[in-house]
Amino acid sequence: MKQLLLLAASSAVLAGFAHADAPEETDLRQQSVIVTAPGPDRLEGELIGNATSIGREGIIETLGPTLGDTLDRQPGVSTTFFGQGASRPVLRGLGAERVQVLTNGIGVIDVSAASPDHQAAADGIDAEKIEILRGPAALAYGGQAIGGVVNVIDGLLPETLPEKPVSVDLLGAYNSVSEGTELSGRFQGVQGPIVLTLTASQRDFNDYDIPGMSESARLHAAEEAEEGEAHEEEEHADGTVENSFVNTNTYAGGLSWVGDSAFLGIAVRRQEAQYGLPGAAHEHGDEDGDEGEGEAHGEENPFIDLEQTRYDLRGGIKLDNGFLKEITGTVSQADYEHTEFEAPGEPGTVYKTDGTEARLEASHELGRVKGAFGLQYSDKTLDAFGDEAFITKTDSENIGAFLYETMEWDNGFGLEGGARIEQVTRDNINGNTDFDLFSASLGAHHHWENGWFVGLQASHTERAPNESELYANGLHLATEQYEVGDINLDKEKGLNLEATARWESEQASFGINLYRTEFDGFVYLAPGTLDGEAVVENLPVYQFLQQDATFTGAEIYGEAYMPQGLLSADWTLDGGIDVVSGELNDGGNVPYMPPLTLNVGTKADWKLWSAAAHVTWADDQNDTGGAELPTDGYTQLDLRADLKLSELGYGREGTTLFVDARNVTDEEIRYATSVLKDKLPAPGRNIRVGIRAVF
Structure with a gap:
């Protein structure tokens, strides 16, 4: 199977090469300007690092219940999958505290990086565009973006x-796997220089279906061996994951004044969610760590009740004369709170964070030199209350300054580089920590008129340990661990080298990115002891440790367009392979790494309707870390058909009736990057029927 799929991906690219001389009026890619990247405006293919822009149509096609699930088809991206309620993207094997999730260029100001069961306060269901920057292209966003940036716009x-003076964009869909609905709407009205934008979205998903057992065969066998007798099956392991429901509601509005050379606007966004915590044991003994009289007790159907209110003020002015060209500033403030209920009516742990983040960026030009410099500031408080709060109140303050410059010559050669200095202060009852951080990058590239682009970039990045890594000390039941931080952790340093080569014609494209990152003082979670005990309150002890580590990986991707091909359809073929390994200095493996993954897709377009197929193949993951079990690979087949109602005179372009069949073969899928992979498989076969209406 591996060889067959690799051949299919190669054939898709080579087929495009063979048709590179097709009619000139058909352009393969409508590239977007990557607004997240520092420096002057550049298209996706003009960056040395691998950058991706996903527009509204692409978001709807791959839309999942959470941000990580929506993006996991993209090269070098996987998901921390924690059921339908929570996941974050993993970029090149790095996630959580090393991937910065942004909303319009500013951090989400939530607690999603602290635990995989915490939902990110950003979602693609009502987004116009999502941009992904992998590796050092994200330098201007600081140490927390050492793995990359995901910007939800x-x-x-x-x-x-x-x-248009008035526009409306509506989406409605039904998912059979959870008997769930998803709805979103956008209204935008223009009156002179005033623009009013209103959005709303809702998800209502019940418990989702799976092909068989929720517990993996590997875990089942391990528990049988440990217990020395037949292991009793889980009650919910009968084709449905109990307590995997999710309900979300988001409302937002923005009011802007837009002039010829300036703009100013204010927006407010309200997010509310309730979702179950499937697979979490939520059981422990007495405070002394033994059962005794106090037998281990379970918490029935734990769930999270979440709310966040966010305010954004953003403005900018185009000077377009002299040295300075444009100045843009953003200030965001958010209040976030979620309560982890042990059962309906029984509130347990409460997590709260409130913070302010501001960013000022000025673009400039001096001869061949074009770039940007700026300041960024954030002030955030994270607190937790309750018996299962594993972290104490922490105030974090971050101030940084950055500079990024580019130079281009007429012969296609270019240089780019930047630097960022940053100071991070964390105040906690258990001690204060301060970190002075420095990051820098330097790269060179060359364009040729025949469509080739090659580039090489080196970067040094530094990251301050987050609140959990420093101060955790308590039960973390979502991951079934007793977590222990280390206030003496040093800053994490990474030295990255990345090379890229791309070729593009009007009907075909191909690219490869090779990278290697050597970490000095990589922070990770591993089995340990507390006061000599490996098990505390009936949970295994896990400590945050630090040692050197090396990440090595590659992304290979290609796309081809064949107008008026087989069956008189316009055909699009795409394929991608990504692989990454993470090895610790002592010879062990970084835990929860994604496996070798291949994505192959094809789409046939007949103007009025289209049909598409997508195959994801993931290899076994046997390079495990800590107490992690190996993960079996999988092959996922997705099908899609669209009827373009706009071609029949209904609505504007984009008005579409669609049917998705996801995981057609009802494959058992377990993500190697999920801490609950052996207790929580991904959804089984799902028929998704929906309509998008654009006016």
Whole structure:
């Protein structure tokens, strides 16, 4: 199977090469400007690092219950999958505290990086565009973006006047796997220089279906061997994951003034969610760590009740004369709180964070030199209350300054590089920590008129340990661990080298990115002891440790377009392979790494309707770390058909009736990057029927 799929991906690319001389009026890629990247405006293919822009149509096609699930088809991206309620993207094997999730260029100001069961306060269901920057291209966003940046752009505060005075974009879909619905709507109205934007979205998903057992065969066998007798099956392991429901509601509005050379706007966003915590044991003994009289007790159907209110003020002015070209500033403030209920009506642990983040960026030009410099500031408080709070109140303050410059010559050669200095202060009852951070990068690239682009970039990045890594000390029942932080952790340093080569014609493209990152003082979680005990309160002790580590990986991707091909359809073929390994200095493996993954897709377009197929193949993951079990690979087949109602005169372009069949073969899928992979498989076969209406 591996060889067959690799051949299919190669054939997709080579087929495009063979048709590179097709009619000139058909352009393969409508590339987007990557607004998240520092420096002057550049298209996806003009960055040395691998950058991806996903527009509204692409978001809807791959939309999942959470941000990580929506993006996991992209090269070098996987998910921390924690059921339908929570997941974050993993970039090149790095996640959580090393991937910065942004909303319109500013952090989400939540607690999603502290635990995989915490939902990210950003979602693609009502987004205009999502941008992904992998590796050092994210340098301007600081140490927490050492693995990359995912920027969810909601379009609430436009910088230019929309073309139409009134526009409406509606989405509705039904998912059979959870008997769930998803709805979203956007209204935008323009009156002179004033733009009003309103959005709303809702998800209502019941417990989702799976092909068989929720517990993996590997875990089942391990528990049988440990207990020395037949292991009793889970009650919910009968084709449905109990307590995997999710309900979300989001409402947002933005009001902007947009002039010829300036803009100013304010937006407010309210997110509310309730979702179950499937697979979490939520059981422990007495405070002394033994059962005795106090037998281990379970918490029935634990769930999270979440709410966040966020305010954004954003403005900018185009000077377009002299040295300075444009100045843009953003201030965001958010209040976030979620309560982890042990059972309905029984509130347990409460997590709260409130914070303010501001960013000022100025673009400039001096001869061949174009770039940007700026300041960034954040002030955030994280607190937790309750018997299962594993972290104490922490105040974090971060101030940074950055500079990024590019130079281009007429012969296609270019240089780019930047630097960022940063100071991070964390105040906690158990001690204060301060970190002075420095990051820098330097790269060179060359364009040729025949479509080739090659580049090489080196970067040094530094990251301050987050609140959990420093101060955790308590039960973390979502991951079934007793977590212990270390206040003496040093800053984490990474030295990255990345090379890229791309070729593009009007009907075909191909690219490869090779990278290697050597970490000095990589922070990770591993089995340990507390006061000599490996088990505390009926949970295994896990400590945050630090040692050197090396990440090595590659992303290979290609796309081809064949107009008026077989069956008189316009055909699009795409394929991608990504692989990464993470090895610790002592010879062990970094835990929860994604396996070798291949994605192959094809789409046939007949103007009025289209059909598409996508195959994801993931290899076994046997390079495990700590007490982690190996993960079996899988092959997932997805099918899609679209009827373009706009071709029949209904609505504007984009008005579509669609049917998705996801995981058609009802494959058992377990993500190697999920801490609950052996207790929580991904959903089984799902028929998703929906409509998008654009007016």
